[in-house]
Amino acid sequence: MKLYQQLIIKRYIKSFLTIFLALTLFFLSVDVISGLDSLPKSANLKILYALNTFFYFFSYTFELSLLFAMISTAVSLIKENELVVIYSFGFSRREIIKPFLYSIFSLIFIYILLHNFSFFVNARQIANNILHYGKVSRYNNNLFLKSKNSYIYIGELNKFKKEGKDIEMFDVQDNKLTKIIKAESGEFKDDFWLLNNVTITKLPNLTDTISGKKLQKSYKKSLETLKNFKPAIMDSLYKGAEGLKIVDSIQAIYLLKDKGINTSAIKANLYKAVFFPFFSIFLSIILFTFLPIQRRGSNLTVLTTSFYFLVLISWGVLFLLTKITKSGALSPEFGIILPVIILGISSFIVYIKKLDSFR
DSSP states (O other): OOHHHHHHHHHHHHHHHHHHHHHHHHHHHHHHHTGGGOOOOOOOHHHHHHHHHHHHHHHHHHHHHHHHHHHHHHHHHHHHHHHHHHHHHHHOOOHHHHHHHHHHHHHHHHHHTTTTTTHHHHHHHHHHHHHHHHHSSOOOEEEEEEEEEEEEEEEEEEETTTTEEEEEEEETTTTTEEEEEEEEEEEEEEEEEEEEEEEEEOOOTTTTTTOSSOOOOEEEEEEETTTTTTTTHHHHHHSSSOOHHHHHHHHHHHHHHHTTOOOHHHHHHHHHHGEEEEHHHHHHHHHHHHSSSSSOOOOOHHHHHHHHHHHHHHHHHHHHHHHHHTSSOOOHHIIIIHHHHHHHHHHIIIIIIIGGOOO
């Protein structure tokens, strides 16, 4: 790696960490202070609340920090005349922007990996549990879900322990109730729900003979059912598709696509985690194009303020689209992926045509 690339990467990472921690800790401090009276007295729970709230605000400040750090680093290089020195050695603008892109891409990769860990994706739920109920995990009561021709009721569900109580399943054929399965409890194990102390009631069909028009009731100590229906997926469907890891989101979309369940919210969360951060790379290319080579003749204060404002507007519009998408008013592909692709195409054109002109 060339010396100027090491310089830019070190400056960028330092700037990113400073801005990211400042923004996130600011939001965290405001949240903790505003909810201090509602927090439990336990010091351990307060620390856990602060930690999980920090991870929750992570997703709000990450993309902004990536772009703010790029602007801050580039402007500092211009002010200290280091950028013009790099140009004087014959490096093109395209070569100078590469260390920024490498750094941003690496940080985005780490960010996406974090969405495969439960502590990160469940941060909001854990913080809410501590704030409202005074404990890390709790049972969610009275879940009612639909899976193809079956309706599932769970009296209590704890997705962290992968346990459920008072489980009932209703099978429906041609709008007629045909079978009821009741279980005292259940546990998700080996990709199946293992129900305990099961009562199966089969309802007769009106076309049956007189002898067949009887309720058929049977008992089983255990029953395997609901393949791949993870507790996290159940809880996520109940709460609007929150708290799913990337792998679980993909599995949920594949599992539910043929079962008559709307997966738009799950797709929106998945696309927000995987595709949304890349707008930072594309917008950074466009912004870098308009940076001057040296500070002489340039009003860096106005330019920097304009860049920050443009970043906030761009992030705000894209973030609003993700919220609209989660509500189901807009397709996830049009609300999240399409704007990022359009921005990507624009940045590619800038990268090929505009940056070439500075060789």
